[in-house]
Amino acid sequence: MTPDEIRKVIVEALSKIAPEINPASIVPGVSFRDQLDIDSMDFLNFVLALHGRLGVDIPEADYPRLYTLDDAVAYLASKTGSRPGT
Amino acid sequence: MPMLGADMEAGTLVEWLKHPGDPVKRGDIVAVVDTQKGAIEIEVFEDGVLETIVVQRGAKVPVGTILAHIRGTGPAAAIVTPAATPTPAGMPRPAVTPAAPAPPSARARVTPMARKLAADLGVDLARVTGTGSGGAITHDDVQRAAQAAPAPVDRAAAMRSAIAAAMARSKRDVPHYYLSATIDMSAALAWLHAENEKRSMTERMLPAVLLIKAVALALRDVPELNGHWVDGAFRKGPGIHIGCAISLRGGGLVAPALHDADHSALPALMRNFQDLVARARAGALRSSELSDPTITISNLGDQGVDSAFAIIYPPQVAIVGFGRISNRPWAGAGGIEARPLVTATLSGDHRATDGHRGGMFLTAVDRWLQTPEKL
Numbered sequence: 001m002t003p004d005e006i007r008k009v010i011v012e013a014l015s016k017i018a019p020e021i022n023p024a025s026i027v028p029g030v031s032f033r034d035q036l037d038i039d040s041m042d043f044l045n046f047v048l049a050l051h052g053r054l055g056v057d058i059p060e061a062d063y064p065r066l067y068t069l070d071d072a073v074a075y076l077a078s079k080t081g082s083r084p085g086t
Numbered sequence: 087m088p089m090l091g092a093d094m095e096a097g098t099l100v101e102w103l104k105h106p107g108d109p110v111k112r113g114d115i116v117a118v119v120d121t122q123k124g125a126i127e128i129e130v131f132e133d134g135v136l137e138t139i140v141v142q143r144g145a146k147v148p149v150g151t152i153l154a155h156i157r158g159t160g161p162a163a164a165i166v167t168p169a170a171t172p173t174p175a176g177m178p179r180p181a182v183t184p185a186a187p188a189p190p191s192a193r194a195r196v197t198p199m200a201r202k203l204a205a206d207l208g209v210d211l212a213r214v215t216g217t218g219s220g221g222a223i224t225h226d227d228v229q230r231a232a233q234a235a236p237a238p239v240d241r242a243a244a245m246r247s248a249i250a251a252a253m254a255r256s257k258r259d260v261p262h263y264y265l266s267a268t269i270d271m272s273a274a275l276a277w278l279h280a281e282n283e284k285r286s287m288t289e290r291m292l293p294a295v296l297l298i299k300a301v302a303l304a305l306r307d308v309p310e311l312n313g314h315w316v317d318g319a320f321r322k323g324p325g326i327h328i329g330c331a332i333s334l335r336g337g338g339l340v341a342p343a344l345h346d347a348d349h350s351a352l353p354a355l356m357r358n359f360q361d362l363v364a365r366a367r368a369g370a371l372r373s374s375e376l377s378d379p380t381i382t383i384s385n386l387g388d389q390g391v392d393s394a395f396a397i398i399y400p401p402q403v404a405i406v407g408f409g410r411i412s413n414r415p416w417a418g419a420g421g422i423e424a425r426p427l428v429t430a431t432l433s434g435d436h437r438a439t440d441g442h443r444g445g446m447f448l449t450a451v452d453r454w455l456q457t458p459e460k461l
């Protein structure tokens with residue numbers, strides 16, 4: 001999977017939780033919680049959606065690495081063996 | 087039409103899931119009612135046979151209106167009204183508007199997405215023609231109906247005014263007292279992290295579930311906080327049914343119950359809580375969840391507040407508030423150190439209890455959270 005594809009998966013997962021969001025408006029470096037009104041249950045569902053879609057196992061200790069769009073793309077790219085720069 | 091919370095005055099019958107002649111069992115969902123809290127599934131409390139449908143789909147009727155008659159194996163029951171006149175055993179009351187039995191295929195199936203959209207747009211599902219497989223109503227069907235329909239009901243505004251009425255009544259009628267206690271969450275969180283590490287991703291639990299369970303168990307110690315104030319007296323709850331205040335996207339909130347939370351093991355409680363939040367936000371709650379909480383928890387920790395002093399939801403007699411769990415200074419045996427702390431609050435109805443009992447309750451919540459393995 002390319003980082004762009006991962007980004008798409010992340011945005012899809014977020015859109016299921018917060019249908020009113022405009023994907024283009026997500027600020028990559030700001031935490032989802034701060035910009036999207038995401039609570040801990042939403043975040044848990046987000047992580048589970050990524051797990052289901054990408055088949056990656058994410059330890060709880062790594063959850064903070066999924067707080068922003070940039071961090072989440074980088075983290076999931078490393079987990080899925082994504083080719084950098086594509 | 088059941089009273090689905092103190093703030094409800096009327097509801098619209100959206101769909102009958104059972105038809106005259108159908109056998110029904112306690113707990114079966116017989117109808118879907120639209121309220122300002124979304125589409126609510128109406129359960130029956132009696133075994134028997136659905137005799138007649140009184141309120142046709144599409145009709146908006148006040149709380150207390152008889153929706154249908156059930157010929158019971160025990161005393162006959164009318165759905166669903168506390169004000170209903172009891173009828174002799176085995177004898178259905180005369181039907182106001184007998185309905186012709188509908189063939190099973192006539193029952194409109196609705197996809198969850200479509201139901202959610204209909205709730206959001208205020209579309210009456212009874213007036214939507216389904217084009218999905220087997221005539222199911224789909225997302226697109228609802229959208230088409232919404233475009234064709236006259237001005238939609240402003241659900242958010244309806245919910246806002248219902249909350250306003252209930253909260254104004256509470257502040258007017260209920261003499262609140264307020265207590266707070268700061269609780270050390272070190273033991274609870276350490277236990278939870280270790281437990282989650284052993285669990286698969288789908289089975290991990292949130293700290294909120296520990297708080298809910300600790301409240302449920304503490305209520306066994308202080309049952310005077312668990313129940314309702316009815317006709318000038320306290321009536322103890324039939325079980326510990328914890329209402330969870332759940333905020334909805336687009337504003338408003340609902341507080342449906344986790345039934346018998348004190349009897350649920352933590353993993354089951356987590357699954358039920360997850361399911362409850364999902365259904366609350368999708369507008370698909372059940373009547374019993376809205377009508378029978380015996381106390382409510384308002385957890386505003388995710389919003390970053392330190393403490394939440396909530397307003398009691400009548401006829402309940404108490405509401406528990408939690409702020410965020412955050413590292414703060416704590417004077418322990420080894421001096422001052424940073425520990426994860428949470429502030430728990432209790433708003434109590436002073437007609438039912440005094441601050442003394444309320445204090446014992448918060449102490450019990452604290453005590454339970456210090457032995458998380460026993461939760």
